[in-house]
Amino acid sequence: MEWIERLNKTLSYIEEHLTEEIRYDELARIACCSTYHFQRMFAYMAGVPLSEYIRRRRMSLAALDLQSGEEKIIDIGMKYGYSSPTAFNRAFQSVHGTAPSAARKEGTPVKSYPPISFKITVKGAEEMNYRIEEKAAFRIVGVSWPLDQEMEHNFRAVPQMWQKAAMDGTLEKITPLMNGQPMGVLGVSACNDQEEWKYFIAVSSSSEIDSSLEEYVVPACTWAIFSGTGTGISIQELEQRVVTEWLPTSGYEFANGPDIEVYLNPDPSNMQYEVWLPIKK
Numbered sequence: 001m002e003w004i005e006r007l008n009k010t011l012s013y014i015e016e017h018l019t020e021e022i023r024y025d026e027l028a029r030i031a032c033c034s035t036y037h038f039q040r041m042f043a044y045m046a047g048v049p050l051s052e053y054i055r056r057r058r059m060s061l062a063a064l065d066l067q068s069g070e071e072k073i074i075d076i077g078m079k080y081g082y083s084s085p086t087a088f089n090r091a092f093q094s095v096h097g098t099a100p101s102a103a104r105k106e107g108t109p110v111k112s113y114p115p116i117s118f119k120i121t122v123k124g125a126e127e128m129n130y131r132i133e134e135k136a137a138f139r140i141v142g143v144s145w146p147l148d149q150e151m152e153h154n155f156r157a158v159p160q161m162w163q164k165a166a167m168d169g170t171l172e173k174i175t176p177l178m179n180g181q182p183m184g185v186l187g188v189s190a191c192n193d194q195e196e197w198k199y200f201i202a203v204s205s206s207s208e209i210d211s212s213l214e215e216y217v218v219p220a221c222t223w224a225i226f227s228g229t230g231t232g233i234s235i236q237e238l239e240q241r242v243v244t245e246w247l248p249t250s251g252y253e254f255a256n257g258p259d260i261e262v263y264l265n266p267d268p269s270n271m272q273y274e275v276w277l278p279i280k281k
Helices: 002-016 024-031 035-046 050-068 073-079 085-096 151-167 170-177 232-250
Strands: 129-135 138-146 185-191 197-204 214-218 221-230 259-263 271-280
Touching (some): 002 035, 002 050, 035 050, 035 151, 035 232, 050 073, 050 151, 073 085, 138 170, 138 185, 151 197, 170 185, 170 197, 197 214, 232 271
Antiparallel strands (some): 129 221, 138 197, 138 214, 185 197, 221 271, 259 271
16 A cells, blocks of 8 residues: 555656656656656556656646647747757647647647556456565576667667567577576666666576676565466566555555566467566565
């Protein structure tokens, strides 16, 4: 319940700062998790990326300001953080489907996106198989790419990373190096000391590597480990269910650690996989 309350405090923070810069790291601080975990959780729970939610709320208020006719269009754009009329026009049209100038005319339809709030709801009875494990630190080796600050960009980019790793021989190279737990090809979203997030395609290994690969030590952590089967889409659905259904009522919260996807077999049409979520009481 405290976790849900903190999430709703982040929504209040957003509402109070819609005409100012909204710092993602401050939202994460209020929610007591990393910026990466907060954005990922928000997208799953709200059904819309954090940046898009903020844009919709700002443009909803901008439409009201335009309809009142008391401020210049350029001043309204500046009010909601757009330094150029072109940028404001583009953002407004993306939400309302019409230009700010047209929204001033009587009878022009615009959209309203009211503030959301989070609450615990009881959904279907579909089971989730999971276990809780404490695990010592372990080393992974593979390749990595930087993750974008905007989570929706990562949802598009990560599948491209896997495609590249398959085509350039990376998967073929790292698979024989696998000699530790968890046994499988890993997708690891990890953060360094500078809060810079990377996505690793890697294996757990103690083997020596050449300069074409890199290593990362996954810190000791308590993990909630969920198992599933299906396609790449189904693993995303499982991750969403973990965040929206299991986590809010589990008594656990996100811990300061990476997210891990463990792919236990290579068949893309009927994968066996695990989702590892770092947790704390």
